Amino acid sequence: MDCIFCKIINGEIPSKKIYEDDMVYAFYDINPEAPVHFLVIPKKHIKSANYINNENSKYISHIFEIINKLASELNIDKAGYRVVNNCGVDGGQTVEHLHFHVLGGRELKWPPG
Ligand code: 5GP
Ligand code: ZN
8 A cells, every 4th residue: 555654563564663662652753843743643554533433442441551651752742742733635634644752852732823
């Protein structure tokens, strides 16, 4: 499948990996928007949040367990951080493989643009 995040998971495209298990892969964003900016993705190709369903939602709960663990390991848990999912064109999604951004290490503004 011609998906850059599937290629990152299978090693065809190099990445700065933070964590991996049988369900998820976490790696630093190539274009960081904060001192800490990584992405957590399911190893199963799910196109966007629109495609989360009863069959695959176990990936989502696991992703959030891993976000929690990695935020603690990278020392952004106490100060706080933001988890972002961009969905579809208006949401600003540019890669059509479900991913959660985790941003921390600075105070983030709200609302987003
Ligand atoms: P989106 O805009 O779809 O929510 O986020 C896609 C993110 O993936 C962007 O923040 C972009 O910097 C990141 N990205 C795109 N291609 C690559 C890549 O090849 N490697 C890494 N590490 N990040 C990527
Ligand atoms: Zn994919």
